Amino acid sequence: MTAYLITSVSVVGAAPTDLLIRDGVVAEVGPGLSAPDATVIDGTGLVALPGLVDLHTHLREPGREDAETVESGSRAAALGGYTAVCAMANTSPVADTAGVVEQVWRLGREAGLVDVQPIGAVTVGLAGERLAELGAMADSAARVRIFSDDGHCVADPKLMRRALEYVKAFDGIIAQHAEEPRLTEGAQMHEGEVSTRLGLIGWPAVAEEAIIARDVLLAEHVGSRLHVCHVSTAGSVEVLRQAKARGVRVTAEVTPHHLLLTDERAESYDPVFKVNPPLRTAADIAALRAALADGVLDVIATDHAPHAVEDKECEWAYARPGMLGLETALSIALEVLGPRWDLIAERMSRTPARIAGLTGHGIDPAPGVPANLTLVDPSARRTIEPTELASRSRNTPYARMTLPGRIVATFLRGEPTVLDGKAVN
Numbered sequence: 216m217t218a219y220l221i222t223s224v225s226v227v228g229a230a231p232t233d234l235l236i237r238d239g240v241v242a243e244v245g246p247g248l249s250a251p252d253a254t255v256i257d258g259t260g261l262v263a264l265p266g267l268v269d270l271h272t273h274l275r276e277p278g279r280e281d282a283e284t285v286e287s288g289s290r291a292a293a294l295g296g297y298t299a300v301c302a303m304a305n306t307s308p309v310a311d312t313a314g315v316v317e318q319v320w321r322l323g324r325e326a327g328l329v330d331v332q333p334i335g336a337v338t339v340g341l342a343g344e345r346l347a348e349l350g351a352m353a354d355s356a357a358r359v360r361i362f363s364d365d366g367h368c369v370a371d372p373k374l375m376r377r378a379l380e381y382v383k384a385f386d387g388i389i390a391q392h393a394e395e396p397r398l399t400e401g402a403q404m405h406e407g408e409v410s411t412r413l414g415l416i417g418w419p420a421v422a423e424e425a426i427i428a429r430d431v432l433l434a435e436h437v438g439s440r441l442h443v444c445h446v447s448t449a450g451s452v453e454v455l456r457q458a459k460a461r462g463v464r465v466t467a468e469v470t471p472h473h474l475l476l477t478d479e480r481a482e483s484y485d486p487v488f489k490v491n492p493p494l495r496t497a498a499d500i501a502a503l504r505a506a507l508a509d510g511v512l513d514v515i516a517t518d519h520a521p522h523a524v525e526d527k528e529c530e531w532a533y534a535r536p537g538m539l540g541l542e543t544a545l546s547i548a549l550e551v552l553g554p555r556w557d558l559i560a561e562r563m564s565r566t567p568a569r570i571a572g573l574t575g576h577g578i579d580p581a582p583g584v585p586a587n588l589t590l591v592d593p594s595a596r597r598t599i600e601p602t603e604l605a606s607r608s609r610n611t612p613y614a615r616m617t618l619p620g621r622i623v624a625t626f627l628r629g630e631p632t633v634l635d636g637k638a639v640n
């Protein structure tokens with residue numbers, strides 16, 4: 216195993232120091248380290264962060280390997296500075312049994328680029344009718360702790376209650392895609408001025424807020440853990456703020472795209488901007504950013520949603536919702552938050568690792584800590600070229616945009632997965 220000496224690097228924004236990585240851990244931290252056998256990486260101007268952790272990734276395997284595989288998505292993740300991702304269950308077949316979650320987990324180990332932690336479905340086939348084998352998935356080799364029907368809402372309140380009750384036994388979490396289906400029938404974009412002007416059926420903010428309000432009450436009643444996926448509206452933030460003030464065990468995530476892009480992007484009719492929940496208004500973005508800073512929103516999660524060309528390059532109404540996220544998330548965080556490294560580490564690494572129970576991740580580089588970390592060049596700017604992404608899909612909403620920050624290297628348990636900005640394997 217090669218040792219790595221990273222010189223003059225800022226650890227989460229602190230004054231420059233040296234980092235020695237050896238035998239899978241951070242062996243030493245301090246100025247003027249020497250290690251003759253180590254490969255030296257000049258860290259001048261770079262920031263070391265604990266490896267990023269994504270609570271919400273779609274890897275598409277099994278079933279849509281043309282759009283992404285566990286391996287291609289893992290490579291995209293590593294290039295984005297991630298050392299662990301949670302893989303959503305809306306694959307084909309659905310990850311609703313111990314067999315499928317173990318398959319995804321095993322594929323992740325074989326790829327070896329990030330730790331892939333499968334999320335299990337809440338209901339059989341994501342159909343919202345009966346609970347999946349949550350216990351069998353929890354007891355499987357994949358040790359599933361987060362369950363979600365993401366892509367669909369667990370709309371039936373009785374099923375949602377039973378799911379929350381069930382996972383309480385092993386301190387599991389239900390991660391909800393909050394969308395009241397009756398309020399979003401035929402919806403194409405955010406319901407507001409722009410949808411009226413374009414004549415597209417709207418997806419009202421209240422369809423999200425009503426489910427979150429119901430679910431925090433259910434979680435409170437049951438005393439169980441709820442996680443809210445991709446929060447997109449100012450009203451949702453207020454519901455969450457009140458629930459947290461009451462002590463409800465709820466956590467919430469926001470995506471990079473909901474922090475940056477507005478519903479006006481739909482004016483182009485370019486389906487790359489079609490996503491669920493839809494892009495909202497500037498006022499929503501302001502509320503989401505404030506909530507991310509004050510902690511009502513716990514986590515930035517990518518909702519990386521690769522789609523094949525034929526599912527995206529078609530008429531808006533027929534296009535699948537979803538956008539790529541893994542390879543651009545840190546740049547968007549820098550664009551939105553600026554160089555607030557401690558906040559970035561908290562929202563993109565420490566807190567998501569804690570929520571998912573991923574031991575060894577989300578820990579700032581310090582002696583003895585597993586060497587799961589990433590090196591960022593904050594002064595670099597890069598123009599996003601879809602064909603240069605490692606994802607098998609091309610549906611990035613940031614094509615040809617110039618964004619701050621570049622991932623220089625990523626280490627998983629002391630082994631580089633990315634060096635000089637390029638994937639190692």
Ligand SMILES: NC(=O)N[C@@H](CC(=O)O)C(=O)O
Pocket residue numbers: 273305365366367392489490491492518520521535536537538
């Ligand atoms: N976000 C999306 O627009 N799409 C996701 C599903 C989801 O996250 O709801 C997908 O699987 O493509």
Ligand SMILES: [Zn+2]
Pocket residue numbers: 365366367392444445491492
């Ligand atoms: Zn969703």
Ligand SMILES: [Zn+2]
Pocket residue numbers: 271273303365366518520
């Ligand atoms: Zn999703």
